[in-house]
Structure formats: C-alpha cells, structure tokens
Amino acid sequence: MIGALRRWWSLRVWDLTALLNAADPRASRPERHLWLIRLLEWLRSAPPSQTGAERKPAAAPEPEAGGDTQPSPWPLRRLRHLLNVLERHPQHAEQVRQLLRAVLTGTDVSALLAEFGFAPRSSFASELIERLRLIGLPGTPDTNDLGELFQLVFHGHDDATWLAQIDAVTWRRLARLLVDEELAAHWRGALLDSIQLLAGQVRAVGMAATLRQRMDDAVLAGRPFHHLAQSAQRLAELDALGDSERLHEQAQQLRAELLACRQAAASVRNHLEAWGVSIDVVFQVEQLRERTERINALLTLLTSPQPERDWPWLVVQLAEGVRSRRGLRSLFAHHYSLLARKVTERSAETGEHYITRTRAEYREMLQRACGGGLFMAGTTFMKFVIGAMGFSAFWAGFWAGVNYAGSFVAIQLLGWTVATKQPAMTAPAMAAKLDGVQLDDAAIDDFVDEVTHLIRSQTAGIVGNLTVVAPVVLALQGLAWWIAGVPLIGETEARHVLHNLTLLGPTLVFAALTGVLLFMSSLIAGWVENAFVLHRLDSAIAWNPRIVRLLGSARAQRWSRWWRTHISGLAANVSLGFMLGLVPALAVFFGLPVEVRHVTLSTGQLAAALGTLGLAALHEWAFWLCLAAIPLTGALNLAVSFVLAFRVALRSRGIRLRERSRLYRALRQRLREQPRSFIVPPRDGTAGPAVPHA
Incomplete structure (x- = not known):
C-alpha cells in the first residue's frame, strides 16, 4: 500500500x-x-x-561545496x-x-517582508481566525500577495530545516544565477517600504492606550514611539540620495529607537499585577517585539555590504513562520503562558491562607476544618431533600449546585474551611516559591518543606471535616428518631447510598473526576479575580458616582476592599458548587453515568445511611466497602487537584522537565526518610532537617 x-x-x-x-x-x-x-x-x-532509507533528510554523506563531507x-x-x-x-x-x-x-513584496507572520489587527482573536482559515481552507496561486504565495511554496514540514543547512557557497551560486541588478534594485525598494510599514505599525501599537497606560512612565519619558515613522522615512530619503555613510548612521539611530520601544513594551509586564492580564495585551506586546526584530533584520540587509550572506537567515525565519502559523498549539502555548502565570499567582495569594507551618497554625486549621464539617452536615441532608423532591435531571443538578455553592460560600464567610479546596489553591503558592530561584539543593529542600506543610494542612483539614460531619449527622439522625420516631432519610435512600459509594463500583473514578472539578474551580477563581482587576471593578465600586450616591462614600470604600479580598474565594466556591451539581446532570443528557464523590459529602451520606439502618449496617459488607472507599476518595480528591494545579503552575514558570524530576525525586526521598513530618508538625514548626538528595 x-x-x-x-x-x-x-x-x-x-x-x-x-x-x-x-x-x-x-x-x-x-x-x-x-x-x-x-x-x-x-x-x-x-x-x-530511491529506497526508504535514502528518502530520509540526511540519508547519505555528500561532498559539500566547501569541501567537507x-x-x-x-x-x-x-x-x-x-x-x-x-x-x-x-x-x-x-x-x-x-x-x-x-x-x-x-506581487507585493512588502506583504512578505512587513506583514507575513503578524496579525493584521494585533488581536489574538483575529490571528486565531486566520490560522483556522489556513488550516481549513485551501489557498490559491492566483494572488498578488507574496506572503500567501510563500506559504504555498514553502509548505513542507521540514522546509525550514533544510533551508537552514544550505551552505554559503550554494547561496552565492543561487544569487549569481538568479539575481541581476534590476531584481536587486526592486528588492531594495521593497526593503525600504517594508521598514516604513513596520515602523508605522510599531508606532501605532505602542501608542495605543491599552499598552501605553501599562508602560513605565520613566521609559515613556523619552517618547520612544513618536519618531519611528520619521526615522524610517529619513532612511528612504538618504538611500535615494546615495549617501551610504549617513544611511548607516540613520540605521543605527533607528536601531536605538527600536531598542527603547522594546524596553517600553517589556515594562508592560511589570504592571500586569496592578492592571490585570488581557490576552490581547500580551499578544500585542509579543507582536510589537517581533516587528521590531523584523525591522532590525531588514536594516541588516539594507546596510550589509554582502546581502547574499544575510538573506538566508531571513528566508529560514520566514519558512519557520509558515510552519508555526499552521498550528494552533504554538499560538495558545506561547500567548497563554503569561495569562496562566498570573492566574496561578492570584490563586497562590489565596492558597497561602491554607498552608500551616507551626503547631499553632495546625491547631487553628483543625478548628476551622471542624467548623466546615459542622456546616457540611446540613449540606448533606439538603442533598437528600433535593433528591426527594423529584426534580428533572437538570433542575435537580441546579438546586444541588445552589446547595453546594451556598454552603461553600457560607463556610468561607465564617472563616472555616473545606479540606478538598486546599490543594488546587496551594499548589500555585508552592510553585511561586520556585520563581526566579536557582534549583540548587537548598532551594529544593525549601520546596520540599513547603510540600510537607501543605500535606499536614490537608491532613488537618480532612481530619477536622470528617471528625465533625459524621458525628453531627448521626446526632441529627438520632434526634429525629427520638422526636419523630423516624430518621431524616428513609431506608430506600440509605440502601441507595450503600450501593453508590461502594469501593467495588466506579467510586474512585468519580473521586478523580471531582479532583478535576476542584482544579477547574481554582482556575476559574484566578481568571475571575484577574478580570476583576483588569476591568478595575474595585475602583469602580469605590469611586463610581452612582455607587457612591447609593452606598455612601465610606461604605463604597469598604465594599471595594471587601470584594477585592473575597472575589477569588467567592468565584472558587460558587463555580465548584455548581460544577458538583450540574456536571452529573449534563452528563445524563449525553447518556454518561457520571457522578461526583466529595470526601466530606460522602462521609456525611454514609453516616446518614448508618443512622437510618442502625447497628445492623455494621454487620453488612456493603457498609464496610463504602467506609473503605472514604480515605481513597479523599486521597484522589486531593491528589488529582493538586497535581493538575501544580503542573500548570510549574509550566507557567518555565520549570523544565529535568528540574521537575529533581523535585519529585526529592519529595519521594523525604517521604521515605521522614514520613511523620507529612502528618504531624514538629515542635519547632519546621519540616525537619534537610535530607540530602541527588
């Protein structure tokens, strides 16, 4: 075949x-x-x-024009x-x-030199649409756009690779055979036109309000973008006069102005924490930087005494652009990296509150988790009430989401905690410890210490939640037996619990899925807080005339601070609650038997079933299989959400695979040699002495 x-x-x-x-x-x-x-x-x-082996790009040695084999x-x-x-x-x-x-x-040569590889409107969305067009629609050779023709000519996956291996002698032979004075003059004019087009685009993007307001005032004081177009025009005038010496001086001046423009664009990132992150802003900064680099490349060609020596580099870069523009992965990976970083940083700010480092903080976490367990007992019974009301699948999921979200928000406002929310928020906090740090043994030991703090905190959270939710649910069931003579849930519901939560069913798969939802809630929290800052809603609440007139100046200021402090937690809790309720309901629409398994809710449900069935349930294997699934459910809730959040946080900080392997190896070694440090805090509040590791 x-x-x-x-x-x-x-x-x-x-x-x-x-x-x-x-x-x-x-x-x-x-x-x-x-x-x-x-x-x-x-x-x-x-x-x-040719055989298959001879078809490979580097099949056999061949004498190069320079004499090497x-x-x-x-x-x-x-x-x-x-x-x-x-x-x-x-x-x-x-x-x-x-x-x-x-x-x-x-053809329009400037379309290749000045426009190819750049979005026409400096918009991430427009570039995404353009790439989808390139993937889904065929191109036509009947075009006067040299950039479009270049994509049709150099569409091979390895074109940039073999072009980069063309030696200087072969390039000179190619130029000698195919380029004459008339063609060289045409290209020189196209170079000057392209430099002017690019300079105008850089000036327009740099002076746009979205970037200008985010740049350092000290850098903008030199007005780096104002003179770009005039400098490029002056370059063309000097070339027309044939003044090569002044042309080189003008080119150097333009390079200095481009450097100032890149510095101004780079300063935007320093202000993203205060202004929030917009993917279009990140995209525009990258486009501006790439355009200045293209201008530098064209200036090199314009002023080079041997342009045939410098042309190959530009051709290879353009061929690389063809390959990268035909994929969506590189676009998303490159331009979402900073957004992911800022989202995880905002999660990191919240996550710091979930990490305990001393025995006093550990005891405080236990107390807060006990409060969360107390509230989750009521959430458990509300889940049974909603199930008994006979709603359709969607509305049952919706009201279950309201129940969960309301409970999580109330627990947050009361200063209590739910253990399973910790890992997705604390993983970015730990990754932040590695930002800008050389990964030597000391840095890795500090990081492992943070992991032990986190795991102890999660242990305290789970213990606090479960040790309160189960007795409170049993107490409420006993109270119902004493007052009304019947339990709060019937035997049918109790048997259904034993059937659903058993270790022999898909409980562990559902627990892992719940961990994914916990991770997604942390991303939503970071994204919502970023949008809150990006659109300056805290400032609007504090100073908008209509809001101030409605609330009063002092109350508007308090509300502004309150929302800025709590927006991340509210977004995480509300999104998590509705995902826990609606994901199973929406899965039913597609015929997927998906459920969620939250360790605290599962414990409450099992305690409620025990309260209905009585001590006889202790003699049934079904009960013990459900009880055995509880610790595994908790472990999967925590582990899946933590691993996903931690991987995103590490990627957003550019931690390479080899460095991540060193971190994982150090964690395993600490676990083998000091397992107790992951459960109980030492008296001095540290994780214990450093463990030597490779």
Missing part, C-alpha cells in the same frame, strides 16, 4: 527536464506561481527508485543538482531568472 502511494505521488511530481522546459516568464500569473510550487515539490521529492538533506542535494544544470544551460537559467523577476515584480 505504501509503495503504491509513493508511485502515485511520484507521478504527480514533474521531472526537472519538464520543469525547465515549462519555465515561461510570459505565462499567466497563476501559471508562474504554480511553476514555483512544482519546483519546490520536485526539490522535496525523492525519485521512485557532511550528510545532506535530499532537497539540498537536488538544489545543487539544479544549479549544476542551470550553469551548464544558460538559456534555461535565463528563463528561470526572467520568470522569477516576473513573479517578484508582479
């Missing part, structure tokens, strides 16, 4: 003789462009007689063969040269 496909493809690719005979500079524009596309297809394709990619070997043929047949070389001139003079 593979051999048949290769033979079919080889029939589609023209041979070199046919290509050279078809080179007609008088042909129509799409036919000329098609000829270039076919030429590159011929360069990439190996002849049918190096493995050469197949397109490079074919390019050298093409040059040999053209040098032996000047008439073919002239036809190819005339065709190339017709292509370049018939």
Whole structure:
C-alpha cells in the first residue's frame, strides 16, 4: 500500500527536464506561481527508485561545496543538482531568472517582508481566525500577495530545516544565477517600504492606550514611539540620495529607537499585577517585539555590504513562520503562558491562607476544618431533600449546585474551611516559591518543606471535616428518631447510598473526576479575580458616582476592599458548587453515568445511611466497602487537584522537565526518610532537617 502511494505521488511530481522546459516568464500569473510550487515539490521529492532509507533528510554523506563531507538533506542535494544544470544551460537559467523577476515584480513584496507572520489587527482573536482559515481552507496561486504565495511554496514540514543547512557557497551560486541588478534594485525598494510599514505599525501599537497606560512612565519619558515613522522615512530619503555613510548612521539611530520601544513594551509586564492580564495585551506586546526584530533584520540587509550572506537567515525565519502559523498549539502555548502565570499567582495569594507551618497554625486549621464539617452536615441532608423532591435531571443538578455553592460560600464567610479546596489553591503558592530561584539543593529542600506543610494542612483539614460531619449527622439522625420516631432519610435512600459509594463500583473514578472539578474551580477563581482587576471593578465600586450616591462614600470604600479580598474565594466556591451539581446532570443528557464523590459529602451520606439502618449496617459488607472507599476518595480528591494545579503552575514558570524530576525525586526521598513530618508538625514548626538528595 505504501509503495503504491509513493508511485502515485511520484507521478504527480514533474521531472526537472519538464520543469525547465515549462519555465515561461510570459505565462499567466497563476501559471508562474504554480511553476514555483512544482519546483519546490520536485526539490522535496525523492525519485521512485530511491529506497526508504535514502528518502530520509540526511540519508547519505555528500561532498559539500566547501569541501567537507557532511550528510545532506535530499532537497539540498537536488538544489545543487539544479544549479549544476542551470550553469551548464544558460538559456534555461535565463528563463528561470526572467520568470522569477516576473513573479517578484508582479506581487507585493512588502506583504512578505512587513506583514507575513503578524496579525493584521494585533488581536489574538483575529490571528486565531486566520490560522483556522489556513488550516481549513485551501489557498490559491492566483494572488498578488507574496506572503500567501510563500506559504504555498514553502509548505513542507521540514522546509525550514533544510533551508537552514544550505551552505554559503550554494547561496552565492543561487544569487549569481538568479539575481541581476534590476531584481536587486526592486528588492531594495521593497526593503525600504517594508521598514516604513513596520515602523508605522510599531508606532501605532505602542501608542495605543491599552499598552501605553501599562508602560513605565520613566521609559515613556523619552517618547520612544513618536519618531519611528520619521526615522524610517529619513532612511528612504538618504538611500535615494546615495549617501551610504549617513544611511548607516540613520540605521543605527533607528536601531536605538527600536531598542527603547522594546524596553517600553517589556515594562508592560511589570504592571500586569496592578492592571490585570488581557490576552490581547500580551499578544500585542509579543507582536510589537517581533516587528521590531523584523525591522532590525531588514536594516541588516539594507546596510550589509554582502546581502547574499544575510538573506538566508531571513528566508529560514520566514519558512519557520509558515510552519508555526499552521498550528494552533504554538499560538495558545506561547500567548497563554503569561495569562496562566498570573492566574496561578492570584490563586497562590489565596492558597497561602491554607498552608500551616507551626503547631499553632495546625491547631487553628483543625478548628476551622471542624467548623466546615459542622456546616457540611446540613449540606448533606439538603442533598437528600433535593433528591426527594423529584426534580428533572437538570433542575435537580441546579438546586444541588445552589446547595453546594451556598454552603461553600457560607463556610468561607465564617472563616472555616473545606479540606478538598486546599490543594488546587496551594499548589500555585508552592510553585511561586520556585520563581526566579536557582534549583540548587537548598532551594529544593525549601520546596520540599513547603510540600510537607501543605500535606499536614490537608491532613488537618480532612481530619477536622470528617471528625465533625459524621458525628453531627448521626446526632441529627438520632434526634429525629427520638422526636419523630423516624430518621431524616428513609431506608430506600440509605440502601441507595450503600450501593453508590461502594469501593467495588466506579467510586474512585468519580473521586478523580471531582479532583478535576476542584482544579477547574481554582482556575476559574484566578481568571475571575484577574478580570476583576483588569476591568478595575474595585475602583469602580469605590469611586463610581452612582455607587457612591447609593452606598455612601465610606461604605463604597469598604465594599471595594471587601470584594477585592473575597472575589477569588467567592468565584472558587460558587463555580465548584455548581460544577458538583450540574456536571452529573449534563452528563445524563449525553447518556454518561457520571457522578461526583466529595470526601466530606460522602462521609456525611454514609453516616446518614448508618443512622437510618442502625447497628445492623455494621454487620453488612456493603457498609464496610463504602467506609473503605472514604480515605481513597479523599486521597484522589486531593491528589488529582493538586497535581493538575501544580503542573500548570510549574509550566507557567518555565520549570523544565529535568528540574521537575529533581523535585519529585526529592519529595519521594523525604517521604521515605521522614514520613511523620507529612502528618504531624514538629515542635519547632519546621519540616525537619534537610535530607540530602541527588
């Protein structure tokens, strides 16, 4: 099958003789462009007689033009063969040269040099739409945009790789055969036009309010963006006068102005904490930086005494741009990294409140967790009430979400805690400890100490929640038996609990899913707080005339501070509550039997079932299987949410895979040698002596 496909493809690719005979500079524009596309297809394709090994990019060594013996990619070997043929047949070389001139003079070169690789409106959304268009819709060779034609010509996945391996001698041969004075003059004019276009775009983006207001005042004092367009115009005037010495001086001045512009754009990131993060702002900063780098590259070509030596680098970069623009992963990975960082940093601020480091803090966490367990007892019975009301799947999930969200918010406002909310918020706090730190043994030991603090805190939270929720639920059940003679839930509901929570069912899978929801709630919390800051809602609450008139000045100020302090926690609690309620309901719509398993709620439900069935339940295996699932449910709730949040936090700080492996290895070693430090705080409040690690 593979051999048949290769033979079919080889029939589609023209041979070199046919290509050279078809080179007609008088042909129509799409036919000329098609000829270039076919030429590159011929360069990439190996002849049918080649074996699979010979088809690989670096199949066999070949003497380079410089005399060294190096493995050469197949397109490079074919390019050298093409040059040999053209040098032996000047008439073919002239036809190819005339065709190339017709292509370049018939297209907008500035569209390649000044616009290719950049979003037309400096918007993340517009660039995303453009990439989706490139992926989903075919391009046409009938275009006067050299950037679009470049994408059709250099569409191969490895084009940038083999272009980068072309040696200087081959580039000089290519330039000598195909570039004459007329073509060189045309390219020089395009260079000057492109520099002016790019300078105008940098000036417009840099002076836009979204960036200007976020830049350092000290950097803006020099007015770096104001003179860019005039400097680029002056460059063109000096080139027209033929004054090479003053042209070089003007180019150096323009480079200095571009450096000041990049410094001003870089200062935007220092103000994102106060102003909030917008993905469009991040995208515009990156686009501005890349445009200044393109101008620098074009200035190098303009002032170089040997431009054929500097052109290859730009061609390779443009080919790299073709490859990167055809994927969405690089766009999201690059431009969302800073947003992920700021979201996790905002979660880190909240997460610090969940980490205990001393015995006094540990006892305080136990007390707060006991309060949370007390409130969750009422949440457990409200869940049974909602289930008994016979709502449809969606409305049952909605009111369950209201129950959970209301409980979580009340626990937050009372200063109590729910253990399972800790890890997703504390993982970013720990990753923040690694920011800007050299990962030596001391830094890793400090980080491991933080992990032990966190795990002890989570242990305290779970113990506090569970030791209160179960007795309170049993007490309420006993009170109902004493007053009304019947329990708060019937035997059918109690049996249903034993059937659902058993270790033999999908409980552990549902517990892991609940950990994912806990992680998502922390992301939502960071995102909402970032949006709160980005849109300056705290300032609006404090100073908006209508709000001040409604609340009064002093109360508006208090409300502003209150919302700024609590917005992250409220967003996390409300989003988590509704996800716990609605995700199972929405899954039913798709026929998926999905449920959630929250360790505190599961413990409360099991205690309620015991209160209904009485001591006889202790003689049933079903009860003990449910009880055995409780610690595993808690472990999965905590572990999944922590691992996901921690991985995102590490990635947002650029911690490499090898460094992450060192951290995990140090954690395992601490666990083997000092397991007690993960459960009970030492008397001095530290994690214990440092453990040597590799």
